[in-house]
Amino acid sequence: MSLRIGILGAARIAPAALIKPASAHPDVEVTAIAARSADRAQAFASRHLIPRAHGSYEELLADPDIDAVYNPLPNGLHGRWTRAALEAGKHVLCEKPFTANAAEAREIAALAAASDRVVMEAFHYRYHPLALWVEEIVASGELGTLERVETAVCFPLPKFSDIRYDYGLAGGALMDAGCYAVHMARTFGGGETPTVVSASARLRSPRVDRAMTAELRFPAGHTGRVTCSMWSSSLLKINAKVVGSKGSISVLNPLMPQAYHRVSVRVSGARRTEKFPRRPTYAYQLDAFAAAVLHGEPVKTSAADAVETMTVIDEIYRAAGLPPREPS
Structure with a gap:
């Protein structure tokens, strides 16, 4: 079949x-x-x-x-x-x-x-072994009690006529790049949905953000930050960091690790690095969809999971003084 x-x-x-x-x-x-x-x-x-x-x-x-x-x-x-x-x-x-x-x-x-x-x-990154491994390490308690998670997805998109800057098509940096950062914060932050403490946007037009930063608080008490941009001084920044009471994980390029990645773990003064397959994230995603x-x-990025991510995105927009996006 x-x-x-x-x-x-x-x-x-x-x-x-x-x-x-x-x-x-x-x-x-x-x-x-x-x-x-x-x-x-x-x-x-x-x-x-x-x-x-x-x-x-x-x-x-x-x-x-x-x-x-x-x-x-x-x-x-x-x-x-x-x-x-x-x-x-x-x-x-x-x-x-x-x-x-x-x-x-x-x-x-x-x-x-x-x-x-x-x-x-x-969310193709979610099905790659790198993301699954970070999730497992956090859940295992190796890092101790979670204290903070920070994620960033920034890339340059100077073509301002691009549909990703069009409010009428639900555009904005938070929607295009930031949805990854928000989802990674949820995934690497213990699977919880955070509330938004504050947010700050840099605008391309009155309702469209070219960059966004938001501070988060998770139900378990740890904090977070998401950073995203399509045009800012952070031309290319794709990373994640999880800090616990016993150690931390730093990941360079959790989004598309097949291109390049660097994963560093520090626990109780000891440091180690991890390497993961170069098979594309999209291939793992298709495996999951077909299965x-x-x-x-079951899938990890279900419609119910999407409700949680979109709830945080809406809250970030409101905290930044911008309207949530509307269907076209």
């Missing part, structure tokens, strides 16, 4: 996130692509050897030879088309952030819970 996936939109991320890992997966086929025009869909299909091209998203969702959809559309459209896919009886792998805001996430999560379909948010659909395995 194979999993047949259709792609909603000819997105730049699709080849790396789905098409390439699917080509190496024995149980997954990318069988169709839909775009806003038939010509665009056909050009993408030809370039990536996808058998069928649809000239609308509705056509793809009506295709009986598709079991699941990958949704890499702009942020503000994630909820709308994940909802439509569920109504069409398809499983969904939805790009991050899951929806425009927490209210929309709760709506989609309720639909997912009422269905027998798999709905998974594409969930074909074999009923």
Whole structure:
């Protein structure tokens, strides 16, 4: 039995996130692509050897030879088309952030819970052995009582016409880069959902952040900080640090460790480093999605988990004096 996936939109991320890992997966086929025009869909299909091209998203969702959809559309459209896919009886792998805001996430999560379909948010880093290892070390108590977790995802995006700066498409640094930082803080901070103590934004336009920093407090008492940007003095900064009463973990590039990574552990004065496989995070993510659909395995980035992340994102925006994003 194979999993047949259709792609909603000819997105730049699709080849790396789905098409390439699917080509190496024995149980997954990318069988169709839909775009806003038939010509665009056909050009993408030809370039990536996808058998069928649809000239609308509705056509793809009506295709009986598709079991699941990958949704890499702009942020503000994630909820709308994940909802439509569920109504069409398809499983969904939805790009991050899951929806425009927490209210929309709760709506989609309720639909997912009422269905027998798999709905998974594409936080690909979460399925890599590096992230699983950090989670296990924190849970083991080796670091002692948690005191602080800090995560940062900053990269340069000076093309200000990019849709990621468009409020109408639920854009902003916190949505695009910061959703990773928030999710990592939750994952590496013991799996809890923090409250937001304070937040500060640097703006590209009146409602759109180009950079954001937020201070967090977790239910167990430890604190946190998330930092993100698409344009700031921190041109490239992707790291995580977890501090406990007995030691700490520092991770360089937990987001895409296949490119490069450095992991350092200090406990009771002793230091060690760890190395992890160079297999892409996207390949591990596809493994998890296929196992969930074909074999009923649970996923770590469920719709319910997405509600928690989007709740923190909304709180950060409010604390920074900005409105949460709205569906497009």
